[in-house]
Amino acid sequence: MTRRFKSIDTQVVHEGEPQPRIEHAVAMPIFQSSTYVHSGETSYDALGYARLNNTPNHDVLHAKLAALENAEAALVTSSGMSAITTAILAICGAGDHILMLDSPYGGTRSFAVEDLPRLGIGVSFIDGDNPESWISKLDANSRVIYVESISNPLMHVPDLEAVVEFARKHRLVSMIDNTFTSPVNFRPAEIGFDLSLHSATKYLNGHDDLIAGAVIGRKDLVDKTLHLLNHLGGCLDPHACFLLHRGIKTLGLRVRKQNDSALCISKFLEAHDKVESVNYPGLESHPDHERAKRLFNGCGGMLSFTLAGDHEAADAFMSRLMIPLVAVSLGGVDSLIIRPATTAYASTPKAKREALGITDGLIRLSVGTEGVEDLIEDLLQALESYAQ
Numbered sequence: 001m002t003r004r005f006k007s008i009d010t011q012v013v014h015e016g017e018p019q020p021r022i023e024h025a026v027a028m029p030i031f032q033s034s035t036y037v038h039s040g041e042t043s044y045d046a047l048g049y050a051r052l053n054n055t056p057n058h059d060v061l062h063a064k065l066a067a068l069e070n071a072e073a074a075l076v077t078s079s080g081m082s083a084i085t086t087a088i089l090a091i092c093g094a095g096d097h098i099l100m101l102d103s104p105y106g107g108t109r110s111f112a113v114e115d116l117p118r119l120g121i122g123v124s125f126i127d128g129d130n131p132e133s134w135i136s137k138l139d140a141n142s143r144v145i146y147v148e149s150i151s152n153p154l155m156h157v158p159d160l161e162a163v164v165e166f167a168r169k170h171r172l173v174s175m176i177d178n179t180f181t182s183p184v185n186f187r188p189a190e191i192g193f194d195l196s197l198h199s200a201t202k203y204l205n206g207h208d209d210l211i212a213g214a215v216i217g218r219k220d221l222v223d224k225t226l227h228l229l230n231h232l233g234g235c236l237d238p239h240a241c242f243l244l245h246r247g248i249k250t251l252g253l254r255v256r257k258q259n260d261s262a263l264c265i266s267k268f269l270e271a272h273d274k275v276e277s278v279n280y281p282g283l284e285s286h287p288d289h290e291r292a293k294r295l296f297n298g299c300g301g302m303l304s305f306t307l308a309g310d311h312e313a314a315d316a317f318m319s320r321l322m323i324p325l326v327a328v329s330l331g332g333v334d335s336l337i338i339r340p341a342t343t344a345y346a347s348t349p350k351a352k353r354e355a356l357g358i359t360d361g362l363i364r365l366s367v368g369t370e371g372v373e374d375l376i377e378d379l380l381q382a383l384e385s386y387a388q
């Protein structure tokens with residue numbers, strides 16, 4: 001695909017928009033119609049029907065998202081999990097096998113552990129930082145290698161270049177959950193990934209007001225995913241398409257601000273004597289800093305840290321904050337904070353959690369678009385006043 005515009009800020013506004021604009025409307029109208037008058041279509045998937053993801057509200061998003069990641073094609077889905085599960089099932093069937101990053105997003109991990117084996121699909125977990133170890137996990141039926149651009153909640157960056165190379169060498173489909181980086185910071189197709197997946201609920205939409213997903217990448221694989229999605233029914237409603245489309249128009253402005261604020265906050269936390277450790281790939285102290293600097297335009301708005309004291313101290317600190325809301329999810333304009341041991345890892349036994357590095361006191365912050373000076377002042381007053 002040839003790039004029409006130099007800047008992603010132009011792409012988010014103009015790529016994929018109907019030419020000429022529909023009824024001269026500058027903003028994309030909502031096509032709140034489930035069905036469309038038959039006009040000679042000869043295949044089922046071409047019929048005008050909202051579940052088949054082919055309304056004008058879907059078309060504009062598909063073209064825009066493909067352009068944002070410099071990829072051949074894109075597809076929106078009813079949720080991030082719908083994008084992930086449908087794309088995996090479009091490629092793997094009974095008897096096949098998948099290599100997966102060892103601590104992926106909780107929903108993805110549960111799907112891999114609980115559902116894939118029931119469907120006859122084998123899963124082996126891999127250490128994203130140790131490519132030499134992957135070959136021992138490969139078998140003749142391996143079809144997919146699945147990773148994430150930045151892992152949650154410790155913010156590791158796997159060896160993404162090695163993943164692409166390994167996939168090419170062993171004829172695997174390379175898949176990456178690109179939610180945490182967003183197309184502003186990383187475009188997986190540019191380094192050779194076959195498919196990029198998103199929870200569009202997070203940065204792409206950016207306003208904590210809808211659930212959506214996206215699959216972006218090679219056209220043959222996106223088409224296969226669309227065909228299965230049309231059977232499984234995980235379509236995105238036209239009104240949600242409209243909201244997502246509106247959210248994407250400010251993606252560059254939001255994410256660059258979040259990159260800057262999260263780096264600033266990470267440095268502030270790292271320098272505070274009540275803070276024991278900070279995980280943010282933008283910090284020079286982070287083990288994957290060089291890799292992140294080489295691959296990404298910025299490290300996003302997600303960071304985690306631990307304080308002096310136990311989990312009660314962490315809760316006391318969090319309860320003193322005025323700006324970040326205690327809530328799961330991430331990537332929106334509102335700063336959100338959680339303690340992962342009580343949310344995504346609540347049902348993981350403590351010993352296993354700690355072996356993964358998720359201590360009871362670990363705090364995860366999704367930095368929003370508020371003024372960084374207000375966020376730092378708020379963090380400072382909570383740090384100064386909580387009791388260890």
Ligand SMILES: *Cc1c(COP(=O)(O)O)cnc(C)c1O
Binds near residue numbers: 105148152198199
């Ligand atoms: C939230 C999230 C998902 C799941 O997305 P939903 O939109 O909630 O279905 C998948 N991967 C990552 C990295 C996420 O943060």
